[in-house]
Amino acid sequence: xxxxxxxxxxxxxxxxxxxxxxxxxxxxxxxxxxxxxxxxxxxxxxxxxxxxxxxxxxxxxxxxxxxxxxxxxxxxxxxxxxxxxxxxxxxxxxxxxxxxxxxxxxxxxxxxxxxxxxxxxxxxxxxxxxxxxxxxxxxxxxxxxxxxxxxxxxxxxxxxxxxxxxxxxxxxxxxxxxxxxxxxxxxxxxxxxxxxxxxxxxxxxxxxxxxxxxxxxxxxxxxxxxxxxxxxxxxxxxxxxxxxxxxxxxxxxxxxxxxxxxxxxxxxxxxxxxxxxxxxxxxxxxxxxxxxxxxxxxxxxxxxxxxxxxxxxxxxxxxxxxxxxxxxxxxxxxxxxxxxxxxxxxxxxxxxx
Numbered sequence: 577x578x579x580x581x582x583x584x585x586x587x588x589x590x591x592x593x594x595x596x597x598x599x600x601x602x603x604x605x606x607x608x609x610x611x612x613x614x615x616x617x618x619x620x621x622x623x624x625x626x627x628x629x630x631x632x633x634x635x636x637x638x639x640x641x642x643x644x645x646x647x648x649x650x651x652x653x654x655x656x657x658x659x660x661x662x663x664x665x666x667x668x669x670x671x672x673x674x675x676x677x678x679x680x681x682x683x684x685x686x687x688x689x690x691x692x693x694x695x696x697x698x699x700x701x702x703x704x705x706x707x708x709x710x711x712x713x714x715x716x717x718x719x720x721x722x723x724x725x726x727x728x729x730x731x732x733x734x735x736x737x738x739x740x741x742x743x744x745x746x747x748x749x750x751x752x753x754x755x756x757x758x759x760x761x762x763x764x765x766x767x768x769x770x771x772x773x774x775x776x777x778x779x780x781x782x783x784x785x786x787x788x789x790x791x792x793x794x795x796x797x798x799x800x801x802x803x804x805x806x807x808x809x810x811x812x813x814x815x816x817x818x819x820x821x822x823x824x825x826x827x828x829x830x831x832x833x834x835x836x837x838x839x840x841x842x843x844x845x846x847x848x849x850x851x852x853x854x855x856x857x858x859x860x861x862x863x864x865x866x867x868x869x870x871x872x873x874x875x876x877x878x879x880x881x882x883x884x885x886x887x888x889x890x891x892x893x894x895x896x897x898x899x900x901x902x903x904x905x906x907x908x909x910x911x912x913x914x915x916x917x918x919x920x921x922x923x924x925x926x927x928x929x
Contacts, residue, residue, distance in 0.1 A: 626660065627659065627660055627661070627662050628660065628661045628662065628846070628849065628850065628854070629662050629664065629687075630661065630662065630663045630664070630687040630688050630842070630846065631663075631664050631666060631671070631686050631687050631688065632646065632649075632650070632663050632664065632665050632666065632686075632687070632688040632689065632690060633666045633670070633671040633672070633677045633680065633686050633688070633689050633690075633691075634646065634665075634666070634667050634677070634689065634690040634691060635667075635668065635669045635673060635674055635677075635691065635794070636667050636668070636690065637667060637668050637818060638667050638668060640818055641869060641872045641873070641876075642690070642746075642748075642838070642869060643665075643667050645746075645865040645866070645868055645869040645872075646665055646667070646690055646865070647665070648864075648865050648868065649663070649840070649861050649862060649864075649865040650663040650665060652857075652861040652864065652865070653857055653858060653861045656857045656861070657853075657854055657857050660854065661850070661854055661857070661858070663688070669793065669794075669795065671686060673774075673793060673794075674691045674692060674695035674773070675695055675698055675774055675775075677689045677691050677695065678691060678695045678696045678698070678699060678740070678841075679698070679699060681738075681739075681740050681841055681842075681843060682696075682699050682738045682739060682740060684739070684843055684845060687842060687843055687846050688840065688841060688842045688843075688846075689840075689841045690838060690839070690840055690841070691838065691839070691841065692707075692748075692773075692836045692837060692838055692839075693706055693707070693742065693745075693837040693838075693839050694706070694707045694773065694775055694777075694836075694837070695773075695775075696734060696738065696740060697775045697776060697777065698775075698776075699738055700733075700734050700737055700738050700740075701776070701916075701917070702730060702733065702916075702917040703730065703734060704775070704776070704777040704913070704914060704917070705730065705914055705917055705918055705926075706718075706721070706722065706727060706730060706837060707777075707834045707835065707836070707837060708721065708834060708835070708926065709777060709778065709781055709833060709834045709910065710781065710831075710833045710834070710906045710910070711910065711923070711926065711927055712832075712834070712835065712927075713832075714750075714832075715747050715749075715750065715835055717929055718747060718835050718837065719747065720929050721926055721929050722745060722837065724929065726922070726926065726929075735844055739843055739844045739845060740841050740842075740843065740844070741841065741842050741843070741844050741847060742839040742840070742841055743839075743840050743841070743842060743858065743859045743862045743863075744839060744840040744859070744862030744863050744865065744866040745837055745838070745839050745866055746837075746838040746839070746866040746869045746870055746873075747835050747836070747837060747838075747870065747873075748812050748814065748815075748835070748836040748837075748838055748873065749812040749813060749814060749835065749836070749873060749877060750812065750832040750833075750834070750835050751810060751811060751812050751831075751832075751833060751834045751835060751836060752810075752811070752812070752813060752816075752828050752829060752830050752831055752832070752833075753765070753770070753808060753809075753810055753828070753829040753831055753833075754808055754809050754810075754811060754816055754821065754825050754827065754828050754829075754889075755768060755807060755808035755825065755827045755829065756801055756804065756807050756808065756824065756825050756826065756827070757807065757827065758827045758890065758892075759827065759829055760829070760892060760894065760895050761829075761894050761895045761896040762785055762829075762831070762894050762896055762897065762902055763785075763786070763896055763902070765782070765785045765786050765787040765808075766785075766786030766787070767786065767787075767788075768786075768787045768788070768807050768808050769787070769788045769789075769790055769805070769806045769807050769808070770782055770787045770788070770789055770790070770806065770807070770808040770809065770810060771789075771790055771791070771792065771794075771797050771800065771806050771808070771809040771810065772789050772791075772810045773810070774791040776913070777910075777913055777914075778810070780909060780912075780913050781906065781909055781910065781913075782810070784905065784906070784909040785905075785906075787808075790805075790806055792806075794815075794819070795819075797809055797819065797821065798819060798820065798821055798823075798824060801821060801824040801825045802824040808825070809821065809825065812835075812836055813828075813877070813880045813881060813884065814873065814876075814877075814880055816828075816884070817880050817883065817884060822884055822887045822888065822889050823887075825889075826888055826889055826890060827889065827890050827892075828884070828889055828890065828891040828892070829892060829893075829894050830891055830892065830893050830894075831893075831894055831897060838866075840862035840865070840866070842858065907923070910923070911923065
């Protein structure tokens with residue numbers, strides 16, 4: 577067998593094993609040039625004991641602004657550390673979906689990730705409070721909570737219990753509900769089959785609203801909508817646009833019910849191996865990349881909605897978002913799930929933060 581193919585197969589098998597993937601790679605699968613290049617870089621870095629190698633996994637696509645920010649982060653870190661810290665990027669779910677990446681970070685099989693904070697919910701349930709599902713008014717409120725006493729405490733607990741350190745934050749816009757047929761209220765989610773992130777709180781809340789929820793890799797959502805296996809998807813507008821879901825899904829219920837908090841995450845054991853100077857470079861580079869990405873997103877957001885409308889997407893606000901009965905229904909569902917992590921008094925304080 578050609579040694580290049582054999583090495584690629586062995587590498588993929590190791591990656592799937594480490595991330596808990598059960599799929600097996602057949603011997604006739606050949607890696608792309610980009611993937612093979614990453615393999616070669618990884619092997620070379622592992623042979624050189626003077627360098628710290630950081631595998632950084634994300635679900636972001638290589639043609640996205642987010643991936644460009646990751647490339648900037650990589651270049652900044654490698655330049656400012658004089659090459660003593662090297663970063664290998666693994667985009668587009670190459671090392672698994674968001675939940676798998678979070679689990680790999682906890683296990684230490686991946687050193688870094690760029691994923692939503694809520695992706696850690698299965699290993700750290702109390703993180704479910706931070707996306708503030710159906711509890712927020714705008715992104716500024718989320719930032720105040722995230723950077724305040726409450727958010728700092730939650731993220732400190734995340735580090736203590738899982739070893740995952742969040743060193744930079746980027747808010748990827750308010751999340752909406754997109755459907756193949758027009759709905760005008762949250763009450764009309766009854767009977768819809770909606771893709772939501774594979775997180776317990778999202779499942780609980782959307783089921784309480786009457787929807788059936790389903791999970792699949794996000795790369796399969798397009799076909800799911802096209803074939804009506806699912807009738808809607810919960811996502812931010814940029815992701816909806818990037819994956820061209822507007823071709824098969826023409827209605828947006830602009831609920832602004834949550835916001836995706838992406839974070840540069842790194843294992844604390846890796847940080848402890850670094851010098852203070854290297855740690856400072858990593859943290860500053862993450863903050864700079866996050867700020868650049870936030871600026872890009874802010875400038876393009878209204879353009880995203882305009883482009884979606886030009887592509888035939890109808891955008892409307894839910895008629896019942898502030899209906900007292902609907903608000904009470906959602907709050908009761910949230911508190912039933914979050915009661916171990918937050919009190920009614922804290923909930924009210926966060927809503928007014």
